[in-house]
Amino acid sequence: MDMKCILFLGALVGLLLNATFAQAQLAGHGGPVRSIAISADGKTVLSGSFDTAAIRWSLAGGSAEQVLRFHADAVNAVALLKDGRMVTAGADSKIALWTAGRQQPDEVLEGHTAPIVALAISPDGATLASAAWDGTARLWSLGGGARRVLEGHTQNVNGVAFTPDGKSLVSVSYDLTVRIWPLSDGTPDVVTLPAPLNAVAVAPDGEIVAGGADGKLRFVSPGAKEVGEVQAGTTPIIALAISPDGARVAAAGIGGTVNLIDRKTRSLTSALVGPGLPVWSVAFMPDGATLLTGGADATIRRWNAQTGNPIGSPQPGAPGDPLAAYAGDHGAEVFRACIACHTLSEKDGPRAGPTLAGIFGRKIASLPGYRFSDALKKMNIVWTPETLSQLFTVGPNAYTPGTKMPEQRIGSAEDRKALTDFLGRVTAK
Numbered sequence: 117m118d119m120k121c122i123l124f125l126g127a128l129v130g131l132l133l134n135a136t137f138a139q140a141q142l143a144g145h146g147g148p149v150r151s152i153a154i155s156a157d158g159k160t161v162l163s164g165s166f167d168t169a170a171i172r173w174s175l176a177g178g179s180a181e182q183v184l185r186f187h188a189d190a191v192n193a194v195a196l197l198k199d200g201r202m203v204t205a206g207a208d209s210k211i212a213l214w215t216a217g218r219q220q221p222d223e224v225l226e227g228h229t230a231p232i233v234a235l236a237i238s239p240d241g242a243t244l245a246s247a248a249w250d251g252t253a254r255l256w257s258l259g260g261g262a263r264r265v266l267e268g269h270t271q272n273v274n275g276v277a278f279t280p281d282g283k284s285l286v287s288v289s290y291d292l293t294v295r296i297w298p299l300s301d302g303t304p305d306v307v308t309l310p311a312p313l314n315a316v317a318v319a320p321d322g323e324i325v326a327g328g329a330d331g332k333l334r335f336v337s338p339g340a341k342e343v344g345e346v347q348a349g350t351t352p353i354i355a356l357a358i359s360p361d362g363a364r365v366a367a368a369g370i371g372g373t374v375n376l377i378d379r380k381t382r383s384l385t386s387a388l389v390g391p392g393l394p395v396w397s398v399a400f401m402p403d404g405a406t407l408l409t410g411g412a413d414a415t416i417r418r419w420n421a422q423t424g425n426p427i428g429s430p431q432p433g434a435p436g437d438p439l440a441a442y443a444g445d446h447g448a449e450v451f452r453a454c455i456a457c458h459t460l461s462e463k464d465g466p467r468a469g470p471t472l473a474g475i476f477g478r479k480i481a482s483l484p485g486y487r488f489s490d491a492l493k494k495m496n497i498v499w500t501p502e503t504l505s506q507l508f509t510v511g512p513n514a515y516t517p518g519t520k521m522p523e524q525r526i527g528s529a530e531d532r533k534a535l536t537d538f539l540g541r542v543t544a545k
Contacts, residue, residue, distance in 0.1 A: 141428060142173050142416035144180045148457075149410025152397040153196045162202050163397075163410055164191030166457075170204045172216065173416070186212050186221055192233045197258070198241040205246060207231035211256070225256055227263070234275045234315075239282040243299075247273040253287040255299070266297050268304060271513065275316035275356075277324075279338070288313035288326050290513055294336055296324075305340035312511075314354050319362040319379065327353030329511075329524060333367055333377060346382045348375045351453050352524045355397050359404040359421065366407055366421075368395040370453045370524060374409055376424055386424030390417065392439075393455060412455060438464075447538025450531050453524065460542050469521065472543050475499045480516070491518020501536035508532055 147166035154161055160181075161173040170184040170191050187206035195203040201222070202214040209228045212221035230250035237244060244256040249272040255264040271290035278285055285297045290312040296305040311328035318324050322338035331349040333356075336342055351371030358365050364385070365377040374388035374395050388395075393412035400407055400421060407421040418427040438455055442448035457469035465471055470486040480497040481488035495516065497503055507515045508526040526532045 141418070142171075142178060142180075143414065144171055144173075144183075145169065145414040147190075147414055148394070148396055148412040149414060149416055150190060150192050150396045151194045152399045152408055152410050152416065153194045154399050154401060154408065155196050156198070156402060158402045160196065161408065161416065162194045162196050162204075163416055164194040164204055164206075165410075165414070166190040167414075168206070170194055170202070172202065182216065184212075184214055186210075186224075189231070192231060193235040193246070195235045195237050195244070197237060203235055203237075203244060205232040205235050209248065209250075211235075211244070211246060213258075227254060227265070228252070230272075233272075236276045236278050236285070238278045239280060243278075245276040245278065245285050247276040247287060249273070251289075253285065253297070255285065266295075266304075268295060268306075269293065271312075274314045275326075277316050277318045279318055279322055280320055281322070286316055286318055286324055288316040290329075294324060294326055294340075296340055307336050307340050307342060309334050309342065312513075314352055315356040317356040317358045317365070319358050320360075321362055323362075323379070325356060325358065325365055325379070327356045327367055329353075331369060333365060335379075335382070344382050346377055346384070348377060348384070349373050355395065357398040357400050357407070359400045360402060361404055364404075364421065366398045366400065368398045368409065370394045372411075372452060374398060374407075374419075374424075376407075376421065386422075388419050388424050388426070390426070392452060394453060442538075442542070445538060446531075447534040447536075447541075450526065450535040451538055457521070460539075472539060475504075475543050476501065476540060489518050492516060501533075501540060504536055504539070505529075505532045508535070 145165040145167050149163050149165050151164040159175055161175055164170045168187050171180050172182040174181050187208050189207035191204050191206050193205040205211045211225035213223040214221050228248040228250050230248050232246050232248045234247040242258055244258055246254045251269050253266040253273050253276050269289040269291050273287050273289045275288045287295045292308050294307040311330040313326050313328055315327040324336040326334050329352040333346050333348045335344040348367040349369035351369045353367050354370050355368040365379055368374045372392045372394055375384050376386045378385050391413055395409050395411040397410035405421055407419045408416055410416050439448050459471045462473040470483045476499055478499050480495050481492035511525045512519045512521040
């Protein structure tokens with residue numbers, strides 16, 4: 117083989133590898149990817165991010181086709197309608213309906229009074245459901261009909277999902293409850309579980325899967341009975357997806373793990389090994405063979421849903437891991453659950469949350485240039501190792517009511533001390 121042939125083959129291999137890489141990863145957001153929706157034909161992905169934007173992607177080309185800018189805060193939830201329209205919902209309490217190619221929303225739905233964190237579309241495509249931190253779930257008729265507020269949860273509502281028959285809506289909350297609301301009116305069935313709940317999905321046979329702050333998946337029958345559980349991680353589960361055939365559950369944790377669970381045997385089958393940063397969103401492709409994840413590295417990744425192997429994704433330790441310099445530091449590993457929202461130095465600035473540079477000795481909600489909630493501005497907390505430890509002992513929702521911070525606790529006193537010692541070393545000015 118002559119040198120020209122070798123060079124040609126080398127170039128061809130490079131092009132093929134680059135094409136695979138482009139199709140495997142979608143990079144374009146300026147912050148963590150908070151939510152993902154995939155079209156029924158598997159050709160389009162819609163993503164929302166902490167960067168306040170949503171992006172419509174072509175999966176075939178691996179490229180962004182449209183950037184949707186409307187929300188004043190993080191885009192926490194997205195959905196794709198059967199007619200091709202798009203839905204985005206944000207921490208600004210607003211829902212926007214979009215037509216592809218238009219630069220402004222067709223309609224804005226208002227009513228929630230706190231961040232909206234989840235959306236669901238009814239099986240017939242006629243109704244939109246939303247979950248928000250104002251303690252309510254809401255039903256919105258997409259045909260201009262009546263709207264309904266579902267009240268009863270006593271804390272933030274973090275997830276909603278319709279049952280396959282379209283007759284009920286399931287919601288989950290920090291208040292430990294799963295509520296099954298009949299859409300024909302009536303009192304919901306309530307199931308109380310042992311941990312705050314961050315996410316919910318419903319299988320094709322009607323079984324409900326709820327993800328908890330204790331890293332466990334809990335399974336609830338259509339008849340509102342708890343029927344099983346599995347430890348799916350060591351950190352809070354923040355996103356769930358069920359494969360189209362109902363056989364597998366993907367559970368994403370704030371610690372960066374995504375575990376695949378066999379729903380029939382209630383057992384872990386494989387884990388996705390990524391960069392080690394928090395994974396905020398998961399979704400199965402329509403064929404069930406591929407899984408998409410969105411994480412703190414602002415990238416949407418593709419995975420083999422059978423083996424858990426990455427499709428063109430870099431392995432752990434790849435450049436860009438902000439904690440790579442602290443490998444082996446236990447406090448840094450505890451902090452990994454926080455890196456999605458917080459940086460450690462002034463030069464990196466804020467993310468979804470304020471930078472932690474110089475945190476100890478600083479009064480809560482006093483950092484210039486960051487927009488804090490009014491509730492935090494009224495508090496008289498000064499951050500010290502002791503107050504930060506207390507925050508993660510009882511949880512942000514109890515210690516700093518009104519915060520935008522995701523609910524998480526650190527049960528081990530040793531882990532809390534490792535975290536505060538680490539922050540004391542690396543954030544001191």
